[in-house]
Amino acid sequence: MNEIPLIFFLWVGAFLFATGLSIILIKRNVIFVLMGVELMLNAANLNLIAFSRGDEQNQGLMMGLFVLVIGVCEMSIALAIILQVYRRFKKIDIDQFQSRN
């Protein structure tokens, strides 16, 4: 048994998830928030990979690869939308979007 215990991977995943959540809450720049989302996505992905060690069917590994591709799709669309928002409002702060109620 010369391998790393599962719980260590889970601790690292939990730390990355919490950091990503804090980044989303604390930062006012949309690109920063997007980076926090990526961090949370990768924390979840690390758990999938850590659980699929030794699985003969590699279910977690395949799921992780699909999650990776979907994350890239999300990232490209989000950056395109941010670019349009910048073109229209000349600013990408989160606080600038306020509803008129």
Place this chain on the structure above:
Amino acid sequence: MIMNSPLMIGFLALTFLTCGSAFFMLWTKNVLHAALAMFMTMLGLAGFYVLAFADVMAVSHLMIYVGGVLILILFGIMMTGHRTSKTGETNELFTEQKGKFWAFTIGLTVFFGLSWLMGQQHFYTFADVDQHSKLGQAGLSFMLEYSFPFELTGVFLLIALVGATYIAKNHE
């Protein structure tokens, strides 16, 4: 016995790299520094995938995140910066932070809550970890039992990229 094996030392070094740069992302206000810290975080994550014996995942993660997403983020930072005059003092790379107390409280609560929750569980783990390369198995799985999701993901990626190109176009 496991604590002083070379695998464990590597794991600890990667933990310092990944968690340190993730925390730097939280701490810094400069978007460009955060992008560089995210690069280090992604390198550390690829190392974790190697240590979890998922080499396919490590290589694709490196290629996609370091080669693709990070360049995309850098382009986003470049194209959304204000064109300030050369003597202007304002630097748009610096971002505002608000609600530090609640963000840290919620983050710490989530971290300790998740750690406590995972410490309570008794996960079923596989008895013998296969330490060989999973490249061939992953390729076969893509072509056999995951062929439909594979095609679907490819079409989805194509649609997303075409849509992103259309959205980012200058509509005027």
